[in-house]
Amino acid sequence: MTLEFDQGIVPGLVKETLGEIYFVKAQRPRMLYEDNENTGEIKERPVEFSSAIQETMFVVNFPPKTNLDGLSFGDVVELEEVEFRFWISIDRESMSNRAENDLKVSALRYKKTGKNIFQMATSNHVLSAKEKTEPNKGNVKKE
Structure with missing residues (x-):
């Protein structure tokens, strides 16, 4: 069975x-x-x-004029107009039958969601620490 994609573009639900x-x-x-x-x-x-979901890192290629200055490590983004393009490279001069292949991911833009995974973790941690230092605050009896 052979999979064929129009212009090598693989449809995907980002x-x-x-x-x-x-x-x-x-x-x-x-x-x-x-x-x-x-x-x-x-x-x-x-x-x-x-x-x-994939628990892995991957590279997305953006157009040359894309501004990346506002991004910080851990920022949550949404990719816009994403394209997955399959590629394969065969060394015809090699004595083995080795071929390399992968998906090239391209996007025209990205949009920051305003969230950062490290800031979210810090917020939750602070809340947990506060709860630990003030246990049962709601059940305190006044005498």
Whole structure:
């Protein structure tokens, strides 16, 4: 059986497949080359994210003009206009039958949700600590 996708694009349900998506770090921009010469122009901006459901990190490629300055480690984001493109690389000069393949994830934009997983954890921790220092406050009898 052969799976065929229109232009190599694999349909995907982003929220259902990845769950909450957390910003990890921006990688170095990929530069555009012509005749093996760096043109100085940015081709795409790869960004590393983590998936709550998949429990793994993955890279999303954004257009060159995407502004990443407002992102902090742990920020929860929503990806917009996401594309999953399957690729395969076969070394025809190799003596083995080895092939590398993966999905390239691209998005036109991202939107911050206003949440950060580390700030949420800190808020819960502070609340728990307060509850521990003031046990049964509601059941205190006045004498």
